[in-house]
Amino acid sequence: MFPLLMIMLAAPLPGPDMRAMDRPLDPYGTGILRYSDAAHDFDVMHYDVRVQVFPQTEILECTTFVTFTPEMAGLDRIRLDLLQLAVTGVTWDGTGPISWTQYDDSLEVEFATPMDPGDTATVRVEYSGTPWNEGPGGFGGFYFQSYVFYHMGVGISTLPPSLGRVIFPCWDHPSDKASVEFTVTVPDTLYAVANGDLVSKTVNSTDATASYHWLQPQPMSTYLAAFAVSEYTVLQDSTYDWIYYFVYPWEIDDALGSFQNVDLMMDRFQSLYAPYPWQTKFSYVETPGGDMEHLTQVYHIAFAINGSTTYDWLLAHEMSHHWWGNCVTEEEWSDVWLSEGFATYSEAVWMEYYGQSSYDQYILNNIMKPYLYSGETFPLSAPSTPGELWSYTTYEKGASVLHMLRHVIGDDDFFAALAEYFDHHAYHTATTNDLRDHVENITGEDIDWFFDTWVHGWGYPVYDLDYEWEQSGSGWDVTVDLQQVQTTPTIFTMPLEFSIHGSSQDSLVVMWNDQAVQSQVFSVPFQPQSVVFDPGNKVLSTHLLGTGDGPQLPPGGVGTLRLAPNPAHFSTEVIWSGMDGSMEASLFDLAGRMLSSWELTGSERVLDLSGVPSGLYLVTVRGEGGLRQTAKLLVR
Incomplete structure (x- = not known):
């Protein structure tokens, strides 16, 4: 998502896992919201959101125009998600008031005349109040703080997590994408930034306000829509004139240091994924909370702007969401690893800019080990609580799965599969099965064995290995005996590498392991002296921890702290x-x-x-x- 944070590259284990900043204070307690229209029998085409911010009273006064088209014949009403803000009036296409009813978490609008597919209409909703948020220690919602007022579009203690509904009436589901524009009116000493590009700024000297009109013309999910208000200084990137930094005026010098590699990150992702997919700006916006990948404006936590590049991994994570999550969006939140796992893996892709060793060390120490130490064993494809959605499994295991997939199918096919997956689902949604199908299309091979165990299976393998060798003619036979001894039910399938070392030469051999107990003999032309399992750290298993069998899991694993x-x-x-x-x-x-x-x-x-x-x-x-x-x- 969203949000995020994790272990700093400079912080050696066993320091704190900074990604915990994105997890709820109570991983099991949740505020349950509902989607107002499970059948989703209409499609929103455009949201025009007009907001006046009153900092002194912490009030928003708003008007939103919702333009939509029916997806069923005879549509006579719609329900829109809206949380806490009080509706004062609803009109139809500018022709006059229509019937409406506001519930605790939604707004139902009834039409005078039913509509059919191909028709379009615009509903105008006027509403106001103090906007909702997840409270102290929370993440999502709208926050008034002493010097900044901002919205976070994802909740980490809320199911479902989409929180566009906090600031405008909408069909608040990641699968429904529409163009969005914001007109934000604030005291004229402040600056308002929102999605897309700035169309205009209008100053009203009568009431000492300024109105900032922002437009994002390409379709986007509602949880990515947001605006932030502060005494921002606007900095422009020295390489790309469409990249901006909105920072507090006292942070300018630190911002110049902390954002110095952003152009290189953009080059890296454009070269491996696709050209930047949005016709509008890319930017980082300084906020007290973060990080959150709001479209074209990443809300970046203030303490990470410190003059150093310590948090480059975080900048890379959020930037990469503009391909994975923002452009290709998970169809349901249960597939959130397609967003967060991809973004976490992109941290390592950025580190690869510095060389293979940097990539290898980042994958091992910042991604694979934290997951293994967590004790989480639930499947990647089935998170059910806030704690599971924003978990080591979603982030670090998801990234580890992509690392292993790249190893299994090779660099060329891996990036070709990502490119095809992106091309087919850009500006739309995707599922885990869609990703699998594109991998199979590129490789021409059945890849179910990989997804069935590593994505849908429980936990990770624990290998018990034994090696013996004996001379055979002029060569030597090396016997590898393997058992998978994990207590979770999944038996993992994976090509496993073994490096057989001699006094003057080595040999790399591969066992196709798909059984709990397996033995294989490899012949080499030299006398072995040792055997090293998985020398390239390609497999997510406890051997990576260098502690024998690794963490000892209680039966069924452990819960979330x-x-x-x-x-x-x-x-x-x-x-x-x-x-x-x-x-x-x-x-x-x-x-x-x-x-x-x-x-x-x-x-x-x-x-x-x-x-x-x-x-x-x-x-x-x-x-x-x-x-x-x-x-x-x-x-x-």
């Missing part, structure tokens, strides 16, 4: 289902500095927060067997 209460005042309790033994907890600030630590034994799992200043922190908990997860904690 939870701190309660959260927000907390003087103490909070560690709740981690499946972890019953002793644990160690560490408190970090958002710069990754450890501030406190606790040894937790038996039933005593309370963290004493006396003396901890109010603010947002990260808590990393390490359990028996090498497992560890990170959660965010809000101290009030």
